[in-house]
Amino acid sequence: MYTILNRRELAMGTVVENVVAAPLIAKKAKPGQFVILRVNETGERIPLTMADTDPEKGTITLIYQVVGKSTALMKSLAVGDGFQDIAGPLGKPTHIEKVGTVVCIGGGTGVAVLHPITRAFKEAGNRVIAICGSRTKDLLILEDAMAAASHECTLCTDDGTCGFHGFGTDVLKDLMEKERIDLVVGIGPVPMMKFVCEVTRKKHIKTLVSLNAIMLDGTGMCGCCRVTVGGKTQFACVDGPEFDGHQVNFDELTQRLAAYRDQERQSMELFEHNQCACGTK
């Protein structure tokens, strides 16, 4: 079992952070890589990016949004509980190098995935500008950590309750007018990543995105995570998860993410029903 050593809730409990004992993975993981975990014997295998690792303490940090059965079940776990299985580190690490000015733009829980990448680009000697967005103030996460990981950090909310009133892409557009940007890293909901790419495409700014395709094994064995990049089929788990955003077929990805909508709803309803029935938590 992989024990949860620390736990906190973010964004009004819609997002949960777990610090988990996984010493071998912690030693090997690099920014941009993910794990696949299974909560218990009947659980599905779900991919989560490592938001942080501590090789000395032997821990990895997972930050996840509660969206369905598995993540709801994970939310119900307390410190001392654990996950039955965690495999990783999987996927290619982010290619970190000194390129000049890097803009790291994150939306929603995507900020958690973006954080270690932002820090690594800064450590590599780049000037790093972070843009973190969410719908409203209470849903912003990791504001302080992102500020520390970058040289400049702009917060923005769709409803204007915190920071810039509007989308992160508006801030990005502004920046693009004002200065030279060498690389953009955009991580968040698919529509947001697609939008970021549309903005940067006009000025041919290289843009990396991290694709959250549905996965199963995470080792290139099943092809479940296939995405179309530059007209070619790629496996997000081994060829990615990061790709050149200007080449990605986002519409196909959006459709494939909805493959199991009905079953996911059924699973969640059953879970909620059982939670009430036995009167725990």
Added chain:
Amino acid sequence: MTDKDKKEKTPRQPMPEQPAEIRRRNFEEVPLGYPEETAVLEAGRCIQCKSPGCRQGCPVGIDIPGFINRITARDFSGGIRKLKEQNALPAVCGRVCPQESQCESQCILGKKGDPVAIGRLERFLADWERRQSTSDIPDPAPATGKKVAVVGSGPSGLTVAGDLVLKGHKVTVFEAFHKPGGVLLYGIPEFRLPKEILFYEINVLKQMGVEFVMNAVVGKLVSLPELFAQGYDAVYVAVGAGLPHFLGVPGENLIGVYSANEYLTRSNLMKAYLFPQYDTPLVMGKNVVVVGGGNVAMDSARTAMRMGAESVTIVYRRSRQEMPARAEEVHHAEEEGIEFRLLTNPVAFNGDEKGRLVSVTCVQMELGEPDASGRRSPKVIPGSEFTQPTDMAVISVGAGANPLLTSTTPELTLNRRGYIMADQETGKTYMRGVWAGGDIVTGMATVIEAMGAGKKAAKSMHDFLTLGW
């Protein structure tokens, strides 16, 4: 009357099976195994050849007349011991070996009539042993102090683990998935190979002292040189041929189009057939198309039928003669109501506005001249295009070498197709201290061949561990 004539009077004994109308909707095992009397009767058909052809047909050279003789004498524990001299997983091989092209194809009785049912007898002994409350677990030799890492827990890796632990070496198996067994677990369905059998065999290995480390993706979590640095003296690589091939036709990324690996892994390993008790979902196809003609295609088609499909059609581009699947499996599939559209090849998958599969467009084929492999290569018949409604398709057209481990291990030499180059007799690779075998060396073959490669490698590894490279 000669002895031989007498023996031939008993016909080959059929094995009781679940009736097709019932089994096509459940995941329980299809053939039920021989009752004791039937097994003894069938064993009595063997004429105990002095130079038995059957033995030549078995890739690991089991002493077939030897174990059959024990059945006739009702010395079942003697029989199982004889079997296990060469084959650590008889319950598995008795079920999934293509006997008709291996041991049974060489049986002398097959020249005039039906061969001895060697596979069924093998299965009988293994099942008999499992039912005894006391199974005798062999004692390992005194500890040698040497450490061996086995990468991959399919039949090849398990064979090496079993053989080397018995020689007194400390063996650790590293497996990427959360459970051991390889294709035996995630590929071959429950109704052909009940998982309980596999878990039993793996437990025996554990009791002999083999250590299993799950969720260990070698190449990512740890590299081969790091294993040596951690004190392992030798490594066996048996990671299988886990790279799904697709057709490369338009529409293949629509929802409802699966690789066989994904479809079978979801249903077998993740138990999607028990959704929502188990969390992993699966598209429930009503009209299913399975592309391909091998065992994997049969397994996918029969699984889809059990998941409640109204119709399941196998689409294969050559004719029945060229189908690589076992005759028995094709027969089972037909009995279960699976349709075959031979000499047919998909050229496009068509979807709706939500990206879900709604139909497949195929062309009809005809067979041309035999190609280099001796198989007649199919050619498209012009103007033969047709479209068939379907809401789920499984692509089962073979597998390749998964590069995850090999691409991070430049010391291993690969062939043109990405498989590891290893000595045929010993399994030695070009990397010192590393052996390889099974599907990652040969391409997808059979369970017993993967085990045979393991046997040879274990012997060579033992020599190395005791004598040197």
